[in-house]
Amino acid sequence: MKRLQMFLVAAGFMMLALVLAQPVKATIQSQQMQIALNISVDVVGTPIVGYVPREAPSQAGVPSIASALRRAEPSMQRAFSAEGLHFAGDSTMVAQVHNVLVQAEVTPNPKGTILVSNVPNVSMMAAPGQTVTVQPLCSLTVSVNMATAWSLEEGVATDLTSASGATLPGTALANNTYKLAATPQPKPTPYIVYATDGSVWSGLASGTAITTYCVDLTVTVPASTVDGIYSTDAVYTLFN
Amino acid sequence: MKRYLLGLIGAIFAATALIVVLSPADAVTATGNARVEWHQMPIINFTLTPNYYTGYGAVLATFGTQPAPTHGPGAPATVDFGTTVGGDTYLYKYAAHIHVTTNDPSGFLVYGEAAIALTNNSNAQTYPGQYLYYLNSGATSDSNTGFTPGLPFSQTIGSVSGSTADIAGAGPTIAYTIYPNPIAQSVTPNNDFYYDYQFKVPNVAAGAGGNFYVWIVYTVVGE
Numbered sequence: 001m002k003r004l005q006m007f008l009v010a011a012g013f014m015m016l017a018l019v020l021a022q023p024v025k026a027t028i029q030s031q032q033m034q035i036a037l038n039i040s041v042d043v044v045g046t047p048i049v050g051y052v053p054r055e056a057p058s059q060a061g062v063p064s065i066a067s068a069l070r071r072a073e074p075s076m077q078r079a080f081s082a083e084g085l086h087f088a089g090d091s092t093m094v095a096q097v098h099n100v101l102v103q104a105e106v107t108p109n110p111k112g113t114i115l116v117s118n119v120p121n122v123s124m125m126a127a128p129g130q131t132v133t134v135q136p137l138c139s140l141t142v143s144v145n146m147a148t149a150w151s152l153e154e155g156v157a158t159d160l161t162s163a164s165g166a167t168l169p170g171t172a173l174a175n176n177t178y179k180l181a182a183t184p185q186p187k188p189t190p191y192i193v194y195a196t197d198g199s200v201w202s203g204l205a206s207g208t209a210i211t212t213y214c215v216d217l218t219v220t221v222p223a224s225t226v227d228g229i230y231s232t233d234a235v236y237t238l239f240n
Numbered sequence: 241m242k243r244y245l246l247g248l249i250g251a252i253f254a255a256t257a258l259i260v261v262l263s264p265a266d267a268v269t270a271t272g273n274a275r276v277e278w279h280q281m282p283i284i285n286f287t288l289t290p291n292y293y294t295g296y297g298a299v300l301a302t303f304g305t306q307p308a309p310t311h312g313p314g315a316p317a318t319v320d321f322g323t324t325v326g327g328d329t330y331l332y333k334y335a336a337h338i339h340v341t342t343n344d345p346s347g348f349l350v351y352g353e354a355a356i357a358l359t360n361n362s363n364a365q366t367y368p369g370q371y372l373y374y375l376n377s378g379a380t381s382d383s384n385t386g387f388t389p390g391l392p393f394s395q396t397i398g399s400v401s402g403s404t405a406d407i408a409g410a411g412p413t414i415a416y417t418i419y420p421n422p423i424a425q426s427v428t429p430n431n432d433f434y435y436d437y438q439f440k441v442p443n444v445a446a447g448a449g450g451n452f453y454v455w456i457v458y459t460v461v462g463e
Contacts, residue, residue, distance in 0.1 A: 040391060096285070096286050097458070099411040102320075102453065103452065105321075107324070115327075121392055235387070
């Protein structure tokens, strides 16, 4: 009987140890790599058809003058007479140019290849009230190059913001993420917004093999959105 | 002598007659209105000041408490991020201040583009794509981080002239036949724009690091 009691106590400790080990195991995962992809959405409310890019004058800063003078009629010889003078064309633009050198000493990242995207940024264009998906599909990929246990989390850092300070909710941006060469999900999933959703990312996937994901971005622009270029960072974080 | 005097008198008479003939009939005067129209040629003055405020420099993209900015030896003449790591994102605070004065009452447009692709000066390899971004800052402070959204500098399709070497100096200029989208617009004749930069460092293979550089060219045009 005493032996049985000792066995039960030992078994209880083992069960307790197993239960406690699970969260501990989860928390000892450490961040291995994080990448941030710039996503910009050009919201254009007016039809693009008919837009004529502004052309520079043939010789910037040199206005042309069109004028005409004519002899006064004999009957008007003693009257004051003048022709209107005007500058022809819209060639009064003057450009001033300055530049700045931007440089950095770049060193390779030993972990830089374990989480990569094929492009550093994605640009989209949409009108207010429109829903647009980036084409062609799978033009953005995110790859995990790790053959040991890993987990991948995702989200956007902030709401989308324009230079004027106008915002689009980050949840207006959704992703349909699926393994390369696999079938896309039935519908896209809105990104979680780190800055406003409790400073957390959402789990995207986990695995033990090298994997590439297609990320098809979809934006839904509210009808009340003012024109402008809105941007945010889509952030992918790899844990191991 | 007599001959001379006669000649002189004759000349005076002739000159007087000529003046009378050529003079307008001052007995008759006319008045009228003249409508004169012209376009005043805009005069634009603008200055570009890199590292325009104390505390300029690069910080690694980080949530929460921000590290102190640091910069490379090329600052303040250039925007020098210093040592960066491939795959990471950095914010460069107080990178560029554009101060514009013009006599154009309609204001002006600011264009900003890269003259060349991001280039590794160590092996001349280029990195086409958008790795450098700009975001609004303030004259003396901003709350930007490496995760604050920015907008990319595009590589120009305009005509680049001047040196694009990795040396601070005169640098390149861009001439446009068709202007790109402006990065800023002012509806007033005088204005200031303050920018931070963001650098998404490309992943480079071992041994392929080096001094990366790009020239950013700003063009200001009257409306």
